[in-house]
Amino acid sequence: MSLLHRIIGLCLLAIGVFSPSLHAHRNLAASDLDTYFSTLADENRAMFSVAFYEDNHVTYSKQFGVDNGRLSGDSTVNLVTDATQYKVGSITKVYTAALVFQLIEDELLSLETPLAQFFPQIHNADVISIDDLLSHRSGIADYTDDPQFEEYRYHFQTKAQMISRLAELPSTHRPGKMFDYSNSNYLLLGYIVERVTEKPFEVVLREKITRPLGLRSTRFCGNHQDCEMIARSYDYVGKEWLAKAEWSMSVVHGTGGIIASPSDQVRFIAGLFNGEIISEHSLRRMIGGQDGYTRGIFEENIVGKLGYGHKGRIEGYHCYLVHFPKRDISLAIHANGLSIELDDIIESAVRIYFGMSYDLHEVMPSHFHLNLDEAEPYLGMYHSDKSVFGIELRFEHGHLVGHVEGQKPFTLMGNSQQEFVSLASDIKITFDLDENGRIDSSYFNIEQGVWRAVFSKQQSLQ
Incomplete structure (x- = not known):
């Protein structure tokens, strides 16, 4: 496990402020915001800073993550603060x-x-x-x-x-x-x-x-x-x-x-x-x-x-x-x-x-997780007449991962059994359901920015 990954848990101790002059519902909001944001950080959904401003001052501020940390074992990793710049x-x-x-x-x-x-x-x-x-x-x-x-x-x-x-x-x-x-x-x-x-x-x-x-x-x-x-x-x-x-x-x-x-x-x-x-x-x-x-x-x-x-x-x-x-x-x-x-x-x-x-509980982040057996229907090589390259879906490190010839692989996080996204690549892939309510893995729809295409499965991975 990398040094950067190990310290994420420490980010829950990050500095936070909420104006004590606010009404009771504001104090409740502060507590719920803390819980929500802490969950995002604890489950590696985000590294971030947030601030609300009202009545001429910052009423809420919270930070989670690292700023200039590196992955080498002897690196000095710094937690973000209220003054951290992005x-x-x-x-x-x-x-x-x-x-x-x-x-x-x-x-x-x-x-x-x-x-x-x-x-x-x-x-x-x-x-x-x-x-x-x-x-x-x-x-x-x-x-x-x-x-x-x-x-x-x-x-x-x-x-x-x-x-x-x-x-x-x-x-x-x-x-x-x-x-x-x-x-x-x-x-x-x-x-x-x-x-x-x-x-x-x-x-x-x-x-x-x-x-x-x-x-x-x-x-x-x-x-x-x-x-x-x-x-x-x-x-x-x-x-x-x-x-x-x-x-x-x-x-x-x-x-x-x-x-x-x-x-x-x-x-x-x-x-x-x-x-x-x-x-x-x-x-x-x-x-x-x-x-x-x-x-x-x-x-x-x-x-x-x-x-x-x-x-x-x-x-x-x-x-x-x-x-x-x-x-x-x-x-x-x-x-x-x-x-x-x-x-x-x-x-x-x-x-x-x-x-x-x-x-x-409803606003809490929740990824759709797959095990190898559940992932199997999705896996395979897909092609589209709108792309000269195919997309191969593999199961790696607990996630679907897209592989395109000559390009960096992109990890897909599941929002549901039908929808998977890669924020880093600005990609969203969606599968339809068949008449029995099961995933139809014969094709998927892909969006990247304004580009849209349908990719059909050519072969399954063994």
């Missing part, structure tokens, strides 16, 4: 959008300013506006979907290199016509912030957001050196947490380059909605868009509660930040390792904290 991925877009609106308020930009004023080499730059970039309606293809990204994301890239790559990307639609989420938009906006202010992004972030709000655990991670001393991310493979390869953060910049603690993030988004960062008029523009996505932020409906926030995913990090204006409550969850769906954690946390009707 790569928050696309939540960076909320900060970038706020900085852009500050520039608009200062009359240094407008929503109508054309992209061509800064980067004329981008396709359709003369008819793409700042508003198109903010609202993901530019039609610029997502550079992270480019197959070459899989290679260069691990190596330092100059801004000139990144702009050159963006200039080669095709247009997916006429600018302004439709919503099409693209990381390219906020990569460009981050560069534009630097062009307009004539300052590095990290300096602008510090001067305009982190220093005024007193955020001490928020930084811009522009290269590997800037990213030191943060929580490392992990995949749960077999029965161990294995460290993920680290990207060069030069490839994400204003679209995903911020690192922060949950306590800092809830303070940030509360400040955003309470007029401490941008004006009420600018905030209305941020949250007043169409298609559910506004400008730099999403409208969220979590178990009936209306909020505004953003998810972030990079390497093995899964993060979420949301503000519920009606109750003026903010929530941040940062995971540097997951073996269940983040949405399940978010919904359960909101139910418990808001005092909604819930059965603690």
